[in-house]
Every structure is written in C-alpha cells, then in structure tokens.
Amino acid sequence: MATNKLHIAIVSSPGIGHLSPVLLLADRLVNNHNLHVTVIAVTTSTSAAQSQLISSITTNNHLSVIQIPAADISSIVAPDAKIVTQLCVMMKETVPSIRSVISAMDQHRPHVLIGDIFAYESWVVAEEFGMQKFVFVTSNAWFTGLFVYSPVLDKKVVGQYVDQTQGFEIPGCRHVSPDDVVDPMMDRADDSYRAYLDQAVRVTLTDGMLINTWEDLEPQSLDALRNNDILRSVVNNKPVYTVGPISRRSEPVDVKSGVIEWLEKQPENSVLYVSFGSGGTISHEQTKELAWGLEMSQQRFVWVVKPPTGKGSDGSYFSQMGGTPVPPDYFPDGFMTRTQKLGFLVSSWAPQVEILNHKSVGGFLTHCGWNSTLESITSGVPMIVWPLYAEQRMNATMLTDELEVAVGPAVLPTKKVVGREEIEKMIRVLMESRKGKTIRDNAKMLQESSDKAIKGSSGISIRKFIEDCWSRI
Ligand code: UDP
DSSP states (O other): OOTTSOEEEEEEOSSHHHHHHHHHHHHHHHHTTOOEEEEEEEEOTTOHHHHHHHHTSOOOSSEEEEEEEOOOOTTTSOTTSOHHHHHHHHHHHTHHHHHHHHHHOOSSOOSEEEEETTOGGGHHHHHHTTOEEEEEESSOHHHHHHHHHHHHHHHHOOSOGGGOSSOBOOTTSOOBOGGGOOGGGSOTTSHHHHHHHHHHHHHTTSSOEEESOOTTTOHHHHHHHHHOHHHHHHTTTOOEEEOOOOOOOOOOOSSOOHHHHHHHTSOTTOEEEEEOTTTOBOBHHHHHHHHHHHHHHTOEEEEEEOOOBSSOBSTTTTOOOOOSOOOGGGSSTTHHHHTTTTEEEEESOOOHHHHHTSTTEEEEEEOOOHHHHHHHHHHTOOEEEOOOSTTHHHHHHIIIIISOOEEOOSSOTTTSOOOHHHHHHHHHHHHHSHHHHHHHHHHHHHHHHHHHHHHTHHHHHHHHHHHHHHHTO
C-alpha cells in the first residue's frame, strides 16, 4: 500500500441494505478518489446473499474486504426481539473482533474509521487507536434529521409518538407525521427505542456524517442539518457530506437469467416490478389481495415472491434464500394459470438492478428501502410505495408528496390490508393514466439529477471530506 494514500476502514453491520452501500462507497472512494479502503463486513451465516455480494466486489491492492461473523447473541437477546435491538447488541458484541482486525493492521493502520449507524460501538475502537471516526448514513438527510433530533423529541413528547394528533417538527426540515415515525419509535416501551436513542446520540459524537443523498434531492433537510441553529447544535456543528447516490449500476452479463430473458420479450415500459426488498414480507391475506390486484390490472408484472408471514414486515431480514419454485398455494385458485402470459414469478431473490434498468420495466411496487428507492430513481422508474418497516414510511412520503415520483395506498399497508381494487387502481394510474404521465416524467427528471450529482455535488463533497480528513492528520 502506498503510504501517501488516505486509508479508510468502513464497518458494515449485517443486512444487505447496509453492506451493499458500504461496498459501493468503498469502491467509489478507491476508484474515483484514489484512496485505500478496507471494508470490515460483519455478516450473519444465514444470509447467502451477503457472501455473494462480497464475492462480486473486485478487490485489489487498494480495496480489501474482511468478513467477520457477527457475534452469537442467542443467549442474551430473545429471538423475537426487534431487528434494531438485535443489530445493536450484535454489533456491540462484535467489537472485540473489530478491534482485533484494526489492531492487526499495525503496519498500515487506517487513518479514519467509518461505520454505518448500527456500527456505533466500533467508534470506541477508533478512539483507542487515534483514528478519526465518521458515520455513513445509508439512508437520507430527512431521516437523519429525525434520527439526531429524536433524543430531543424524547424529552418533549408525552405518550406514544403514534398516538399524537400532530406531526413532529424537526427544526428546518419537513415535519414527520406520527404514522411515519421509524420502527423503534413505534413503541417507546420496547428495548429497541432505548437502543435507538443511544445510537442517535453516538452518531452526533463522530467527526462528521456522510449521507447517501445529494444536494438537489434534499436541499431543505441538508440546509437544516448544516445551518439551522437548533439542529446544528444537536449534531455538535459536525460537517455533513453528501455522497449519493451510492447505488448499484446494471452491468452486462454473459448469461441472462430467466427473468431477463422474459423481459426481453415484453414491450417497452410495460412491466411492473414488485419486490419488498431483502427483508420485507407480507401476510397470506395481503399476498392474495396483491395477486388479485395484479391480475385485475391486466398489466404485465415481475413479482419477487417470498413465503407469506403472519402479519408481514421484516420477516426475512437475516435470511434471504431463493431458487425454489414459488408454491401455488400462496395465491388465489388459478392465479398462476390465468396470469401465465402476463406475469413472471421469482422466488425470494431477483437481479433487481438489472430488472429496474431493463427497458421493458415501467414501474416498481416497492417497500421503499433506501437502496431500492435509489435504484429506482437512478433507473428513472416511477414507483408504487408500499412501506413496511425501518424508515420506509418516511421514504414513501418523500417519494409521493415531495418528489412526486410515486403513488401509494390511502392507508399504510402496515395498518390495514390493501384491497385488490385499490391495488388495481394504483397500478393503472402508474402504468397507463394521464396522472401517471406526470409521475413518469418526474422520475426521468430525477434520474438526470442523480446522474449529475455523482460527478457534480457529491464528487465535490467527497473531495471536501478527504481534504478535511487530511487536515486533521
Ligand atoms: N435486492 C436484490 N434482489 C432482491 C431483493 C433485494 O438485489 O430480490 C437488493 C436491492 O437491489 C437492494 C437491497 O437488496 O440493493 C435491499 O436494500 P433496501 O435498502 O432497498 O431494503 P432492505 O432490504 O434493506 O429493507
């Protein structure tokens, strides 16, 4: 390794939604900004997708990935604990392994340690080794505003957030509706809420924040984080760097998968892609209504089907499988036969970026995970929002009300089963109506803005981050 390069270690917590942007950020820092990066990927053994993702990264002298198994927390955390609790405890218990990895780099110790928001315990290791410490928020600036301001809201708001009648003022940002608060705020009595508040405070004690967004996407929230007196003091006047969109791009492949071969035969912009991300699941009843809605809309579709769960939400967060045929008993009688020409079903896992970039795809029914959202935006594909967990309700509101690149159901899918007629209507609006045209046009404009940001504002911001790191060495 050349010693004149800035060396950065980036810690990723388990979950495709964290690991994927961390690897992509590492790749961008090495290839566009000439840095040396070591990714420390904490992974769980249940996710084959995580290992696959790591092996797809081209490592070299300047980019290395060290995979470490997440600590076994089965004796300290109940198996039904919320994902946030599990991730926070898992990352805390994994600190000794992270320390060993950093300690072993005694010849070329990284100057900087970046962690995603669940990797906050590893900043202790950065302090021990005299490294600078930064957080990489793999979501957006509006979420960041709510997140860092949550310890203040904790003191101000009495009772459950979800029972309030008015939205929450986040200084300088759009307000957040009680329905849209992030998962750990849904129940203040749950352990995950305490873990979330701790996490929020720890993030403000870093040397700065890198956020997977860009200036033109969220000017208001970014301005608030940097210039609003109240919010700026909450983040201790720390710098905010925009690095987005950090998002996977479609790459040419030698052998096309079945779904891509099927897409090749469909007309341009005619197919709705349906997926609830790596972790999202829906109930039996909702699966049947969705099947009816798709069939009644008479639009073409690709649907990534996961086994239905009791009430849905983040049921497959730690385990993504795939490959087995989709059992017909998930659907209404005869659905698979009747939609044989119209639709293509994929079991559990699909090549999402390749699908979204295919010219036949004209819409995306999505759970609004931030990576999926960015992949849709960077492909110019308008959306139907179907938020399930984490900060996805805020993402959905941003997409429908602010950016106007999506439609969504009247009542959140986490509150009530979305009926077949409403699903049919949303699909028709997005794929064929006049109202849909404005949304489709907006999606194309947003794609252009995302393209410009990579070389433009976010490139400048990353260079500023590098300069600021050097100035402290
Ligand atoms: N993904 C994929 N195939 C699938 C489901 C998900 O490639 O069938 C990828 C998707 O492209 C995205 C990531 O997994 O990059 C999911 O991240 P996101 O933030 O959207 O949601 P999460 O799964 O973390 O809730």
